[in-house]
Amino acid sequence: MKRILLSRPMPPQTVAAAEDLFEVEVRESNKPMSAGEVRAAFAVYDGMMVTLGDAITADILQDFGRPRCRMVANFGVGYNHIDVAACTDHGVIVSNTPGAVTDATADIALTLMLMTARRAGEGERMVRSGKWEGWHPTQLLGLHLTGKTVGVVGMGRIGQAIARRCHFGFGMSVLYANRSEKAVDFPAVQKPLAEVAAAADILVVAAPGGAETEHLIDAAVLDAMPKTAILVNIARGNIVDEKALVAALEAGSIAGAGLDVYEHEPKVTPALLKMDQVCLLPHLGTASMEVREEMGLMAVANLRAYFDGDEVPNRVA
Known part of the structure; x- marks a missing residue:
């Protein structure tokens, strides 16, 4: 045996x-x-x-x-x-x-999109800390996802599952960056990464890890994103340059980030831990x-x- x-x-x-x-x-x-x-x-x-x-x-x-x-x-x-x-x-x-792993990981991407866009992490911390004083019209106003544009970096199985949920579930327009063309069963437009970053309200990283994609999301990509945009990473931590991400968040170049993976996992860049506009999960992608x-x-x-x-x-x- x-x-x-x-x-x-x-x-x-x-x-x-x-x-x-x-x-x-x-x-x-x-x-x-x-x-x-x-x-x-x-x-x-x-x-x-x-x-x-x-x-x-x-x-x-x-x-x-x-x-x-x-x-x-x-x-x-x-x-x-x-x-x-x-x-x-x-x-x-x-x-x-x-x-x-496809559907479970795509679900976590949507979880982070919603948590970050609707500031759910901030709200949950507010309630737990006893600081919530009741509803009012301007409290924790976030980004409404319906009808927005999602940019998917990496249109493999997981990227397509994310895009499908965004299009059919939230009526979002789908842009994607991928090394090759993909035949997909929903409306989606392929563009260079910089153009996807510049047009997306939410940029979701779903590319495979490895030397070819290390720091694919760098300062230039983050600078191209609108100031109201959110970055979500459910792929591999080193695809995102975390130093550049911290700098972009501190400068207000982007509005927030939702992360399930980290460049030096399980260590998390300390500055990210202090940022209310960042939602952090402990690599829950397939955790069911x-x-x-x-x-x-x-x-x-x-x-x-x-x-x-x-x-x-x-x-x-």
Whole structure:
């Protein structure tokens, strides 16, 4: 029976499904694996289920020709923490869990859009602090989303799900920036990123992580946005230059931001913590039991396929 490491405590159905097929060890810590732990895992396990923060680098793999571990099933759609090219060079297959995360992540984008636009975070803090003195006509006036323009950066599965909710749910006009053209089933106009930023009331980041998109949202993009606009990021933290974002918020160049991910996660830039016009969530994108179970079962299915000699359904390398 193949030995499999689950790098974090996983939902019950995921663990049970893995134990039906493999000899399973569950790492009990919720902190990312250290480089030493990853290196050891490549030597003693046949496969691994890893997730965000479990960095697999060329430096770790250089110690091996062909490691014992030949299959890495990522629990999540984003895999920028894995050096895919290095894995390929060492004969390691990598898979992810697309599809399972799409709707849940899009829902969090809409949550942040509404929270930030309607100043819900400020209002909730006001009530909890005992400072609310009752309704009045000019209290916490925010941005009405219906009929506004959303700009989506990255029109993959998640970007399309966000845009679809905005168009059909709020009657919003949809602009998007994407490396390639996309055939979508709703009205949407593709433009260069700078033009999308300049025209959008809400700019939502839904692009994949990686070196190509690091600091894609930089000072120039933020400067292009209207002063009344809001930035929302539900993708990867390092896509947004947080120093530039803080500067834009402090200068009033944009009206607010809603963030579910952070450049140096789990650390949050201290200035953001002090800003009332910023809504901050602890990476809740896929945080529902149904979705996490589906992700886990998909990762187990990827492992099963590999060890059965079948084509891995969600192979990325």
